Amino acid sequence: MKAAICTDTTSPLTVEDIPIPAPRTGEVLIRTAACGVCHTDLHVMKGEVAFPLPCVLGHEVSGVVEEVGPNVLNVKPGDRVVASFIMPCGWCSNCTSGLEDLCSTFFAMNRLKGTLYDGETRLHRPDGRPLSMYSMGGLAEYCVTPATSVFAIPDALDLVDTSILGCSMFTAYGAVRNVAELHAGQTVAVVAVGGVGANIVQMAAVSGAERVIAIDVDDDKLALARTMGATHVINSRSVDAAAVVAEMTGGAGVDVAFEAFGHKDTTRLATDIVSDGGQVVVVGIPAAGTQLEVDLARVVRRKIQIKGSFGAKARRDVPAILRLLASGKLDLSGVISQRVPLAEAPAIYQSLSRGEVLGRAVVTMGA
Ligand SMILES: [Zn+2]
Ligand SMILES: [Zn+2]
Numbered sequence: 398m399k400a401a402i403c404t405d406t407t408s409p410l411t412v413e414d415i416p417i418p419a420p421r422t423g424e425v426l427i428r429t430a431a432c433g434v435c436h437t438d439l440h441v442m443k444g445e446v447a448f449p450l451p452c453v454l455g456h457e458v459s460g461v462v463e464e465v466g467p468n469v470l471n472v473k474p475g476d477r478v479v480a481s482f483i484m485p486c487g488w489c490s491n492c493t494s495g496l497e498d499l500c501s502t503f504f505a506m507n508r509l510k511g512t513l514y515d516g517e518t519r520l521h522r523p524d525g526r527p528l529s530m531y532s533m534g535g536l537a538e539y540c541v542t543p544a545t546s547v548f549a550i551p552d553a554l555d556l557v558d559t560s561i562l563g564c565s566m567f568t569a570y571g572a573v574r575n576v577a578e579l580h581a582g583q584t585v586a587v588v589a590v591g592g593v594g595a596n597i598v599q600m601a602a603v604s605g606a607e608r609v610i611a612i613d614v615d616d617d618k619l620a621l622a623r624t625m626g627a628t629h630v631i632n633s634r635s636v637d638a639a640a641v642v643a644e645m646t647g648g649a650g651v652d653v654a655f656e657a658f659g660h661k662d663t664t665r666l667a668t669d670i671v672s673d674g675g676q677v678v679v680v681g682i683p684a685a686g687t688q689l690e691v692d693l694a695r696v697v698r699r700k701i702q703i704k705g706s707f708g709a710k711a712r713r714d715v716p717a718i719l720r721l722l723a724s725g726k727l728d729l730s731g732v733i734s735q736r737v738p739l740a741e742a743p744a745i746y747q748s749l750s751r752g753e754v755l756g757r758a759v760v761t762m763g764a
Contacts, residue, residue, distance in 0.1 A: 571709030581605030602626025
């Protein structure tokens with residue numbers, strides 16, 4: 398099969414032929430239809446997040462089940478499926494206490510070692526040298542992932558476009574539903590409206606936010622955010638965003654400020670625009686070691702809550718998102734600006750790195 402391989406942190410991805418992986422117990426082999434292009438992959442490519450190389454990146458996939466290993470009951474060959482980037486093990490203490498989004502096996506085995514849960518990768522070069530897997534290693538024509546992360550999708554949903562459920566929509570849902578616990582009538586700001594931010598905008602709008610203020614430095618991204626449900630947009634390059642939010646809210650600030658870029662300046666802006674007792678929900682993945690300076694006295698005396706949000710609870714939340722999509726309450730394709738073949742994967746990540754991708758781009762494999 399063809400796969401996009403990240404060999405080191407200084408060169409672009411290379412598309413190479415490698416053997417098709419085989420699923421083991423509790424695992425599913427997916428013939429990949431599409432894989433979303435996510436900023437988190439870029440962090441690995443640039444060495445901002447440590448990960449064993451060489452590897453196959455890509456963690457937001459849809460496709461068709463090709464084969465299942467022993468003890469897989471939730472999907473079968475031929476099913477059209479989507480896979481979440483968090484692959485809950487199901488047995489660690491976090492999973493068993495309902496914190497699948499913090500699955501400690503996922504972090505220890507996949508995010509630190511690039512393997513699945515028997516400690517081995519399923520991907521190799523033709524000569525047998527191992528390739529690490531970032532989640533399922535979705536930038537390839539086939540991928541293997543634990544069945545706990547695989548969900549059959551309704552016939553009405555487009556197979557390629559559903560790929561973005563696996564990270565950007567999943568992450569947006571987790572931030573709005575699980576961490577912010579947004580209530581109807583609340584006022585929300587979303588700082589940085591790329592792929593995840595645009596999905597937070599629509600998730601907040603669907604959840605009944607009275608005002609959804611999108612803040613970005615790019616007018617095209619702000620225009621997209623409007624189509625996703627933003628009621629107000631602010632270009633923070635041309636105006637003082639904190640002052641504009643203060644004016645819009647009568648000096649109060651917003652109930653919830655989401656940060657979806659992963660930078661100290663955007664997180665600082667989110668803390669500046671939140672109301673007394675309000676929540677700052679940090680969703681963007683920063684480079685390792687990034688520090689935030691905040692006015693601690695304000696945090697204490699105005700009861701500002703600063704919360705991290707990572708993904709969502711796969712087995713509970715993916716079916717819920719699929720129901721929202723099937724009912725037409727969420728839009729899948731509006732956020733997707735480009736669909737490119739695997740051969741163009743190296744170039745599209747370079748475009749993403751230059752900030753040129755509007756919403757989400759997806760890499761298609763032709764399945
Ligand atoms: Zn992602
Ligand atoms: Zn677990």
